[in-house]
Amino acid sequence: MSISLDTGVRFSLEIDGVATTAPAGATILDVCRAVGVDTPTLCYLETLTPVNVCRVCVVELEGARTLVPACSRVVEDGMKIRTDSERVRASRRMVLEFLASSVDVSLADDMQRQMKRYGAKPERFGAEARTVRQPVKVDNELYVRDYSKCILCYKCVEACGSDAQNTFAIATAGRGFDAHISTEFNVGLPDSACVYCGNCIGVCPTGALMFVSEHEMREAGTWDEARQTKTDTICGYCGVGCTLTVHAQDNEIVKVSSPADHDVTHGHLCIKGRFGWKFVGVKKRRSDG
C-alpha cells in the first residue's frame, strides 16, 4: 500500500537523469508513476501490503550493491535511480523469462506486454526446463484453481488474509521451486476455510484463479471479451453499497468484479455480490435449455 505520509517534506531525487521531488514515505514506484516511467509490476497492488517477491520492478540505485525493488523501497533524499540501464533491463528480462519458462502466462496480459517490451525469450532454457504444470483443481461450483498459471505473487494469500478477507484459507506451502499456494494438507476448497468471497480471483494477475463460468467457456472456445459488456451497479444484497462490475456476454452474466479504486470495496466483495448472480444464471440456463 502506498502510504503518503505527507508531512510537507519533499525529497529531491533523480530518475534516469531527470531531477524530481517526492514526498517522504513515497516509494520509488510512486515516483516512477508520477513522472510517467512505465515500470512493470507483478506482485504489487495498491490495495495490498508489498511483498516484493517478483523482482520485476527492480531499479538501479546509485551506491547500492544490488538492484532494489521499486515497489517497496521508500525514497530518500538524494537518491539517484536508473530504470533503463542495461543492468536493469537484463534483470527484468530474465525475471520475465524465468516465469514464462515455468508457468503458463498466456492469460497474463500485462506480463505479455512487458515481455515484448523487454524482448524476453523464455524458450532459451530449453524444452526440458522444469515447469509447474499440473491438473486444474475443480472442486466447487464457483471457481477453479489452475496453478499451472501461478507465478506465486502472493496476492491471493494477502487478499484472503489480513489485507482484506481475514479468512486465511490459503497460504504458501513447500519450499523453493516446490513452493505453491495451498490449503491445509491440500484439502479441497469445500473442506477448507474458504467462504467464496472471490477476492483472490479479483487480484490474481494471471488467470490462475477463475470463475467456473469463464473456465468452462474458455475450454469450450466460446469466451470472447470483444463481445462482452461491463456494467457497474450497486449490489442489492445488503446495505453496504458495494459497486459490482457485471461482465456479460450474449446477455448472460459471465463474471462479476469490483473496481480496485472503489473506496468501499477496494476491489473486494463477498460471496453474494461475487457469485449471487450464479444462482440466477444457473436457473436461467436450465430453463432455457
Next chain:
Amino acid sequence: MDLHHLTDEPTAEERAAVDALLGPYLENGVSGREARSQRHLLLPALHAVADRVGWVSRGALGYICRRLTVPPADAFGVVSFYDLLSTEPLPPLTVRICDDVACMAAGCDALIGDVEKRFGPEGASNSGAAWLRSPCLGLCEQAPAALLTSAGVKPRVAALAPAALASIEAALANSAEAALGNSAGIDVDEPCSLPQAGEPQLRLLRRIGRGDPLDLDAYRGAGGYGALSRAFDLGPDGVIREILASKLIGRGGAAFPTGRKWEAVAREPEHPHYVVCNADESEPGTFKDRVLMEEDPFAVIEAMTIAAFAVGSEQGYIYIRGEYGRARERIVAAIAAARAAGLLGADVMKRGLRFDIEVRRGAGAYICGEETALFNSIEGFRGEPRNKPPFPVRKGLFGKPTVVNNVETLVNVLDIVTNGGATYAAIGTPDAAGTKLFCVSGHVAQPGLYEVTFGTTLRALLDRAGGVRGGAALQAVLVGGAAGAFVLPDELDAPLTFAGMREVKAALGSGVVIVFDQSVDLAAIVRRIARFFRHESCGQCVPCRIGTVRQEESLDRLALAHGAGVDDEMRLLHEIGQVMRDASICGLGQTASSAVESALAKLPVFGAGRSA
C-alpha cells in the same frame, strides 16, 4: 478471529506431546488475543509432535492450530517449509545420510549405494525405520556423516560419524530399542575435531578439551565469567567502546563490524531489545559453531549476557540448527546451570542485570541462518527472509531492535572485554583483527577445527592440517562453502583475510576449507552445490526460486555439451548468475552462483579449455 479448523482429532500420544509443551487444554480457557501472541510456539509444538511420533498428522496439526489460534493453512505452510518435519507418515526412526561436498570427498556416494541396495529407496519404511539423503550435517571433519533421529517418549538426535554401512545397518535394524531410547548397538563416535587441542597460542579454543564442558566451577576456575564481571565494571557504553576498538567483524559470513551493530541497538529508543545468537550453522563444510557449543557452552552464554548488558536487553534467544542434538543438549544444560548459579535470571551476578536465554531449535532449513528468516522462524512463520531495510538493529525479532550475532563472533567478545579492544585489534592484520576458526575437511591428513591468526596463508593452514592426505597432489580448495569459491594450488600463498581472499576471487565466508585431491570429480561437486541452492531456496523471490533451477539444469546440459554448445551454456550461466546476484532478496540467491562462476572461471574441467 473465528478460524475454521481441521476436524481430524489428534491421537492420545500427539495430544500428550503438545500438552507437555503448552499445558493442558482448557476448552475456551484462552481468549483469542492471548492465544494469538503464542504463535511463536508453533515450531516448538510441531517439534514436540514430531519428536513423539515422527511426523505431523492432520489431527496433530489441527490440535496445535486450535491451541495456538493459528489458521491451519498457515501452519501447513510452516510445517511443509522444513526438511526435518514431515506431513507424510514417516517411521519413528530415520537415518539421514549426508551427500554433500565434504562427504562426497569421503565416498558417501558408494556408501549410499550400498544402503540403497540393502534397505531399498530413500524414504521407504523398513520395519519402523527409513533412510534419507541430507545436505551437510555439520560433521564434515568426520565424513562421511549420518544423523540418527528417533521419535518416542525419549526422542534422540545423534550423530553417526564417521558412518559406515555396518553402523547404519545397526541403527536401522535396532529400530525398536532405539525408538524406546535404548542406544545399544548404535555407534555414536566422540568427535576428534581438535588437532590443536592444548596448544598454548589458542584463544577461542583454549578451554576446549580440558575437561567436562558442563562443569561450571571448572569454567569459572579457569577465568570464566571474569569477562562479564569486567563488563559490569565498564558499563554498557564502556563495553561497546571496547568492541568498537577491537575492530571485531562478524564471523557468520556477512562480515559486518560487531561494535557498530551493538551501538545501533543500544541507541534505539524502542524497547524491548533482543539478543539473538545465530547457531543455525548450515553452510556446507561449516562445523565450528557446533564444536564451540558442544565443548564450551558457558562461553557462548557468558558472551550473550555481555551483549545483553551492553545493548539493554532482557531476553536472548539462541537458534540452534535442528540437526545439532548434542550441542542443543549441552547449551540447555549450561543455561540451567548458569541460571541455578545466578548467572542468568532476575539479577545476574547481583549486579542488577535481568537477562535470560531461550533455546530455539531449527527444523532443517539453511535459509533460517539468514538473520531475518531466523526471526520469522522463531516467530512461528515460514523462514522467508524479509526485505531490508529496515535492518534488524531497528526492526528485528518481533519487530523490535535486535542484535544478532554468530556463535564464533560472540566467543571473541570475552577476550575483548577482558583484555581490552586495543589488545585484540593488535592481533592479526590491520583489515582483519583477531583469530579465525577454519573448518578444514576433505582430503587432508588431519581434518578438524583450526584456529589461526588472521593473515596466516592458506598454505600454512593446510600444512598445519598435515597437507593433502597420503601426500597426493592437490586439485583445488573450496573456501567459504557452497556460497564460496575455488582456490587453486598456485594460489595457496594468499593470506586468510577478507582482502587476501578477494585477491584470489574468493571470500572467507564462514571459514570453510574443503580440500580436494585429484581423485575428485569437481564438475560433480559443482553440480552438488547447485542442487544445494535449488533445494534450500525459500522460494519467495523469482530470481532465486527459478534461477537456482535453471542454473542446475544448465550445468547438467553443460556436462554433455560440445563445441559451441559449451559457450552457449556458459553464457547462459553467467546471465543467470548476474540476475540472481542483482535481483534476489537475500544472500542465498545473491551467492547461489558464486561457486559456479568461480568454477567456470578457474577450473580446467569448465574453463576456456573446454570450449576451445
